[in-house]
Each structure stands twice: as structure tokens, then as C-alpha cells.
Amino acid sequence: MKSHSSTLLAEVRSFRQNHPDVRYVDLIALDIPGHFYGKRYPVEMLEKVAAGSPLKLPQNAVLLGVQGGLFKIGDYCFNDGDPDANRRLVPGTLKPVNWESQPLGQMLITSDGTEAPIEFEPREVLAKVLERLQHQGIHPVVAFELEFYLFDKQLENGLPQFARDPLSGDADDQPNLHIERLSRFSDVLDDMAQTAKDQGIDITVITAEIGPGQFEINFGHCDDGLRAADWAALFCRSTRGVALKHGYRASFMAKPYLQFPGSGMHVHVSLYDAAGNNLLATHQQRPLRHAVAGCLELLPHCMPIFSPNHNAFRRLGGTVNAATRASWGFEDRDACVRIPESDPRNLRIEHRLASADANPYLVLAAILVGLEHGLEAKREPIAPLNEDRNSGTDFPVEMLDAVRAMQQQPILRDKLGAEFVDVYCENKRQDHLAFQQEIHAREYRWFL
Structure with missing residues (x-):
């Protein structure tokens, strides 16, 4: 785990050195309809996450409908208190974004590989099949x-x-x-x-x-x-x-x-x-x-x-x-x-x-x-x-x-x-x- 964190930390520090004008990085994951959701992180906070600080987003973000709304699905969304779930950074995916008006980075995040993966997250579903x-x-x-x-x-x-x-x-x-x-x-x-x-x-x-x-x-x-x-x-x-x-x-x-x-x-x-x-x-x-x-x-x-x-x-x-x-x-x-x-x-x-x-x-x-x-x-x-x-x-x-x-x-x-x-x-x-x-x-x- 320590080696994994050191690899991520080296990736983030290398990115900052090569792209000193980038102040924010979009941390993104694909939901069920195939849209990206996530958060825009200051790059210095990303370094803390890479070093091992927790990264949490609402579990139910994965359940968004195609228009972004939430549906009542079993006990999810409206009867579960909208809990957070751990995510991790996907190594090798921190890259610059060149289509925005301001310098920006992006990096994939996922719940697969965490202690409690989200069973219905698309990337986790594929990860289990491949495993x-x-x-x-x-x-x-x-x-x-x-x-x-x-x-x-x-x-x-x-x-x-x-x-x-x-x-x-x-x-x-x-x-x-x-x-x-x-x-x-x-x-x-x-x-x-x-x-x-x-x-x-x-x-x-x-x-x-x-x-x-x-x-x-x-x-x-x-x-x-x-x-x-x-x-x-x-x-x-x-x-x-x-x-x-x-x-x-x-x-x-x-x-x-x-x-x-x-x-x-x-x-x-x-x-x-x-x-x-x-x-x-x-x-x-x-x-x-x-x-x-x-x-x-x-x-x-x-x-x-x-x-x-x-x-x-x-x-x-x-x-x-x-x-x-x-x-x-x-x-x-x-x-x-x-x-x-x-x-x-x-x-x-x-x-x-x-x-x-x-x-x-x-x-x-x-x-x-x-x-x-x-x-x-x-x-x-x-x-x-x-x-x-x-x-x-x-x-x-x-x-x-x-x-x-x-x-x-x-x-x-x-x-x-x-x-x-x-x-x-x-x-x-x-x-x-x-x-x-x-x-x-x-x-x-x-x-x-």
C-alpha cells in the first residue's frame, strides 16, 4: 500500500512540475448512464490524496439518471441517508486538459480496489469479471x-x-x-x-x-x-x-x-x-x-x-x-x-x-x-x-x-x-x- 501511494505521489508531483500553470484537477468517474461525475480539486489537495488522505464522494452519484436526477431504487437514494463511499485515484490517468479555456487537469477515480467497492459502479462490475x-x-x-x-x-x-x-x-x-x-x-x-x-x-x-x-x-x-x-x-x-x-x-x-x-x-x-x-x-x-x-x-x-x-x-x-x-x-x-x-x-x-x-x-x-x-x-x-x-x-x-x-x-x-x-x-x-x-x-x- 505504501509503494502504491508513493507511485501516485510521484505521478502527481511530476504532473505539477510539468504543468505548473494547472491549479485544479477534475477527479472523474463514469456513472450508470455513462456520464462523468466528480469533483474539481486544487492540485495541492490532490497531492494529499495521493499520499493517502481519504477521497470520498456520495455513493449514490453512481445512480444518477440520464438527466442527473435520482430515482428511488430499493433503499438507495432516499432511505439510506445518502452515504459517502471511498474512491481511489487510478494510477496513470492524471493528464492535462487542453480543450478548456483555462489550464486544467483530470484524473480517473474509482471505488474498485477500495475496502468497500460500490457493487453497482460500472468500473467495479468490469473489474470483478476480469478478476x-x-x-x-x-x-x-x-x-x-x-x-x-x-x-x-x-x-x-x-x-x-x-x-x-x-x-x-x-x-x-x-x-x-x-x-x-x-x-x-x-x-x-x-x-x-x-x-x-x-x-x-x-x-x-x-x-x-x-x-x-x-x-x-x-x-x-x-x-x-x-x-x-x-x-x-x-x-x-x-x-x-x-x-x-x-x-x-x-x-x-x-x-x-x-x-x-x-x-x-x-x-x-x-x-x-x-x-x-x-x-x-x-x-x-x-x-x-x-x-x-x-x-x-x-x-x-x-x-x-x-x-x-x-x-x-x-x-x-x-x-x-x-x-x-x-x-x-x-x-x-x-x-x-x-x-x-x-x-x-x-x-x-x-x-x-x-x-x-x-x-x-x-x-x-x-x-x-x-x-x-x-x-x-x-x-x-x-x-x-x-x-x-x-x-x-x-x-x-x-x-x-x-x-x-x-x-x-x-x-x-x-x-x-x-x-x-x-x-x-x-x-x-x-x-x-x-x-x-x-x-x-x-x-x-x-x-x-
């Missing part, structure tokens, strides 16, 4: 891919507007995959990539996607699942900030335009043993098929995680590569679980169903639980789409149905934690009901 796999001799390597849209900074009547082409000044309203779009928006994209790298994120490929103003950023493969999810979370925060600095609005909203493709979170996962052997490639790839079968079996019960809000369900069955049934296939982007072409060393699955605004910690936890269950059950999957284009099993396409399917699933309750499943499902149920409490103008047009 269990490690005890089984299974070591995941993970790479996220995130799609997002750029919009004009100003909304019009509350609606997003196409991003303006910096060269022509015209709206970028043509769906395409042209490489020229990367050149036209190079200033903001280059800043996003460099800012991500400054945050310690391994950015690789940048792609212009099909939707107008839509792009995809790929991250490097990482042998630390927590760090891979940290990268995805931090990238969303920095990308929004950099976009605003350049006069745009960046959004990871799942389906901002009905007529154009939605934005997804694709997750590549391979599994290795302690000697570095790819477990999915052994025994004529039977473990790969078993892992796929487990993913597909649990997928219908994980829909509140993969599609965490009303809008995310709109993305399913869209115009491009968005499945409507739990399916798999080799080199097939219409499948929920795609097996990219690779050599045995790099054999992996690509899970393509989650929306870009899903919580990366929970998405990865759900995928890993599916893989784990498949390796344990050793069942054969349904036919791949390469053999049968109609292959697949149904999954819920509405939030309340999805919540019911998740809450009663015994494998998820066991492997993700019953307390987490209950809290998460009630959070999603309450968010959905709150969303329904506003009458849309269309209702008046149809029924007034």
Missing part, C-alpha cells in the same frame, strides 16, 4: 472502435444541424466514405486524435463513415480490459470538448438521424492463457464456437446494456450493418458477432451490437460474461450468416421488455452481480418512464 477470468487463467485483449457524428455547434429549434465543411462553408450533408472528408475536417480530427494521445489513449485508425459528418476512431489492442474501457470513456469526454473548441458539437448519440446510419461501439476481444496462447484458436477453433454460442445466448438478456436508452433502440435494424437478431458470421458486418479474418494468433470476435453511447465498462463486462459462459457450457452456436442468411434468435427491441429479460436472467445475476442487475434495471426502467412524461409535438398533431 474472475484471471483466476481461471483467461487474459482478454480488447480493442474498442467508436463511431460519432459532428454537428454544427448551434442547434436549430433543438435539432442538430449538419456540420459545415471548413473549406466550402456548405453543410456536409452527403453520406459517403470519401477520404476527402478526413482532409476537409482534418483540423478538428487531428486535434481530437492528439488530445486523445495526450490522455494516454492509443489511437490508431480514423475513418470517414457513411453518415454525413460521421467518423470512426479505432483504439489499439490492449491487454488490460479496465484500461481499454478507460480509453473509450475518456475519448468520449475529450472528443466533445475538442469539438466545441473548433465550433462543432460531437455526439455519440446512437441514432441522431433516422435516414442515416447510427453510431456503434464495436469491441474486439481475444482470449489468451498465461503463456500467450490464443484460447479461441485451440482444438480446431471449438472454443471460438463455444464462446460465440455463449455470447448469442446471453445477448437478448443484455440489451439494456447494449442499447441503454430509447434512442439506441432506433438504431437496430437500420440501413447499414445493424442487426435485428442475435447472429454471427465470418467476415460479415451484418452479424452481431463477427469473426474478422485473421491468423490463429490474432483470432478474435468483434461484438458489433452496442450503441456508441453505451457504457464501455458494462458493454465489455457483458461481452466477457457471454464468452465465459460459452466456454463453460461448451455448446455449438446456431448456423453463421455465411451458411444461412436467416439464422439468428430474437432479442427485445423495447426498453421495458429488455429490462424484464435482463433482470430475471440467472447467469447474469450470478456473473455480473445480482445487486448490480437489480439496480441497473431499475435505473433504466425509471429513465424510460421519465422520458415518457413529456408530450411530443407530434402527439398534438395526431390527436388534438
